[in-house]
Amino acid sequence: MARSIVTFVAAILLAAGVQAQIRQSEEMAYRVKDQAFNHSQVEGISHFITDKLGSRLAASKQKLRAEKLVTDTLKGFGFDNVHTEFxxxxAKGGWDNEKNYVAMTAPYYCSFAANPKAWSGSTEGLVTGDCILLDATDTTSLSNYRGKLHGKIVIMPIAREYELSFRPMAKRYTDEELAEMTKDNRPSNPWGRWLSGSNKGLQQAIDSLIKAERPLAVIVGDGTFNIPGSRGVNYKVGDPEPVPEIVLPTEDHGRMVRLLKGGDEVKMELDVRNTFTxxxxxNNIIAEIPGTDPKLKNEVVLIGAHLDSWHGGTGGADNGSGCITMIEAMRILKALDIKPRRTIRLALWGGEEQGLYGSRGYADHKLYDK
Structure with missing residues (x-):
């Protein structure tokens, strides 16, 4: 990682115009490398961003806590103009999970690693209930479940088959693969093909039935290796609290689906408490190393990464790793007391996982300010 940071710092120096020449001096290169390799603070920053901050769901109390801790840390590094910026x-408002106990109690007991869906509701304390598999393929078969869901724990069917992969964890891309990755292959429908046509209509009908019958909870499968995925539900401030929805890893969810299909009686107990704020x-977090050239200091070299994460983990890979890299690069520049001609600005975006709110909002405000 240190080599990547050295390269990144060199790019910042070039863009910021630290010196008049295009190529940095050997002395400058040595000083940057010395900081990166011999005085690195990547490990400490990584511990701070992940272990200390925890999860950072957009607008949650955890995210507000993280904003305060991060701004204090950036000020401690000596950066200028450190602040949070709207x-x-x-409209979804804040949401935090404060308790999460999920277990199967019949045909035998097994506690699960589970993750409530963000912005879903709470159980009324510890609740127990029979599980029912809602395996509808169209709106006609869905009608068979009317009047049968209230007081039950609804198990949704397996959405995708579990497939073992024998591909290596890492490999070097070919030039052809890299070229293909530059293409935007996303469907025009943001929900993809799965929610197009009849499937979208069926999902809407299922959502309406769940909302009307108010089961104890809804269980879905997502995530592998016994690690549940993170998702959210449709909600905005002022709406009725949604039915609790819980994500189980594919292995555990699949086990209960197979038991139910085999005719076994499956029961669960749940105690989930979520709070809405x-x-x-x-908000975004901003920090700067100010430019020194009277003619160029209002020009900005902008570097950024998003601080928010989903609620099921500590956001280490997405995008804590980016935040760590940006902070360490800025720290090196500050530690070397470099005087850039242009202002170097660090932006740690908020709300990116929910739709690029932070970076888009920053761009909109800057264009408006002009």
Whole structure:
């Protein structure tokens, strides 16, 4: 990682115009490498961003806590103009999970690693209930479940088959593969093909039935190696609290689906507490090394990464790794007391996982300011 940071710092120096020549001096290169390899603080910053901050769901109390801790840390590094900056309105508001116990109690007991869906509701304390598999393929078969869901724990069917992969964990891309990755292959429908046509209509009908019958909870499968995925539900401040929805890893969810299909009686007990807060805004965190050239200091070399994460983990890979890299690069520049001609600005975006709220809001405000 140190080599990548050295390269990144060199690019910043070039863009910021630290010196008049295009190529940096050997002395400068040595000083940057010395900081990166011999005085690195990547390990400490990594511990701070992941272990200390924890999860950082957009607009949550955890995210607000992280903003305070990060701004204090950036000030401690000696950066200038450190502050949180409003980026966008956020109708969903804040949401935090405060308790999460999920287990199967019949045909035998087994506790699960589980993750409630963000912005879903809470159980009424510890609840127990029979599980029912909602395996509808169209709206006609869905009608067979009317009047049968209230007081039950609804198990949704397996959405995709579990497939073993024998591909290596890492490999070097070919030039052809890299060229293909530059193409935007996303479907025009943001939900992809799965929610197009009849499938979209069926999902809407299922959502309506769940909302009307108010089961104890809804269980879905997502994530592998016994690690549940993170998802969210449709919600905005002022809506009725949604039915609790819980994500189980594919292995555990699949086990219960197979038991139910085999005719076994499956029961669960749940104790899930989620809190909603009326924080309808997304913030970014800004820090700078100010430019020194009277003619160029208002020009900005902008570097960024997003600080928010989903609630099921500590956001280490997405995008804590980016935040760590940016902070360490800025720290090296500050530690070397480099005087850039242009201002170098660090932006740690908020709300990116929910729709690029932070970076888009930043761009919109800057264009408007002009």
């Amino acid at each position: 980026a966008s309105d956020f 009326d924080n309808q805004k997304i």
